[in-house]
Amino acid sequence: MTADPASSIVVNNIRVELIERGRGKPLLFLHPEIGIEPTSPVLDRLASRTRVLAPVHPGFGRSEQPKSFDTVDDLAYFYLDLLEQLDLRQIIVVGVSFGGWIAAEIAIKSGERLSHLVLANAIGIKVGDRETRDIVDIYAIPESEYVQLAYFNPEVGTHDYKTMPDAQVLAAARNREATARYAWSPYMHDPKLRGRLYRIDIPTLVLWGASDRIVSESYGRAYCAAITGARFELIERAGHFPHLEQPEIFATRVFSFVEETSQ
């Protein structure tokens, strides 16, 4: 089903899938917990004006799972190594949900190679009190309820695994396991991250699918408030994965932000 399959790259002896297309300013797209397929329309939209690099995180999809990797910190260092290996500079880093968490962890460590940061429905920080979950416990609800909460249009997230190619079903199973490996506890966040976001000193856009009921808009606004000068924008008719439900608008918002905030 994939006309344009992913190639792969080896970073620090770890082989991961890498979808690469388009030309121009480099853009690192960090996928959410549900993975990414090469056919995802947002990639073509983003590639219309940038050089998109969309790696599949270690442990997800068909990418190798190093035994020693079990935190988002590990993934952030992995991507810093990838940027260095490819000598990418002035790169736009875009992450959705779990990918947004990785993007934030990259940016607090080193923004040296980054020009812009876009966090879409990003998870990774703790906002509420100790008895209030910020992020719905996706391991405590049925799939049918999950798609209702995660999507503006639940059909977008509904899959018929019986008719899907074997490799794709296995990739989905690996995505589920890898997400838990990195984010089971503390659940979907790093208790230290919020207090370190002040270190981000590049133009940052927090994009938010307005119909997300996995993580609330107020959580997104708290994320934005912790990053100096960050901008917050809603995307209507989209839930937790705005890049899937509104790929055109998603790409346009990224381009407009980069244009407006570039010297």
Place this chain on the structure above:
Amino acid sequence: MRVYQFTEQPYPDAWKDHGGSLRVNLPNRKCDPKIAADLFHRYYDEWLLADELGLDIMLNEHHQTATCMSSTVIVGLSVLARQTKRARLLVLGYPIGHRQDPLRVAEELATIDVVSRGRLDMGFIKGVPYEFPCSNQNPVGVMDRFWEAHDFIVKAMTSHDQPFNWESEHFHYRQVNIWPRPWQQPHPPIWSTTGSKGNARVLGERGYVIATLGTGYNTRALYDVYREGYMSKGRPAPAADRFAYLGLVAVASNEREARERGERVASYLRAAAIVFPPFRNPPGFLSTADNARLMRGETPPRSYTKDRRVIDMRSASVQELIDAAILFCGTPAQVYDQIVDFCEYCGGMGNLLMMGHAGSMSHADTVENLTLFANEVFPRLKEYKQPSATATAA
């Protein structure tokens, strides 16, 4: 053969009104502590009876469930270590991959071994899927954590001359030097449960006792893999005492009463499966390949009868459960024949973990079941000569 009496120590009053889940999220408002106290005392009394009748004892723990009130097996072990006289005390099991602190586990179990004067059998287990939301341990990689906890506990129990240090992936300790040290040397026997061939081989290589539950006429394949692993370390074929099987038991003086009792014991199987679906398969509990098959709707059958009929043990009839060797049920002579038949099929099985109480079985019902078994089935089982695996076709 040894026979271990087992009950999950249930709170059956809650089974009537569970709203679709007996585990994890069943509000504990439904637990009346006064009823719970009466039940605990009663279950301990029934184990004391088992001790008097010459049977051994098995305890377990689960969490946040009305199917099993024992949420810390150390409490039951503590009571029984002091109050019983001769029975082996098997914990099967202790979910060590879930515990924050394996040093505490080593201290607790060594103390139980000493108080009981060397009667402890230590069963270490992975735990059922529903334990992960309760312990909040990551189900991904839990077996790595399990084996590190195991290594640490064994090291703590067998180090006697100077404190040692432990700095590893999951656990960090300094000056480890447990008091008391265990009674049994080098340490109490280690048991574990499994339903997978990969783990069965590992247990065989280590020479630990392998126990299975509900595997019926699928058991032989697991035992044979265990035997391969056992012999791969240069040992002769394992004796029957390396194998354990958890079977439900209902015995009565006539067949009709036995069948009625069988229904009551089988209520365990019906209730154990009542869990809110998202808790049934946390990520990482099964392999990704197995999960991919599940996502496709392919669920491999687990329980077979001797003539290879597939049964669902959650809904099977008493006759089907007997046919699948999940329930041993009938007159003393029938129950003896069923158990021996199963041992022959297994190529030897030396430890029957007997669920002789379940659900809302009354005290009188349970006492009669245990007494009849101990007096009329068990003496013959003790005399029974186990087959050697090589002499029995799989």
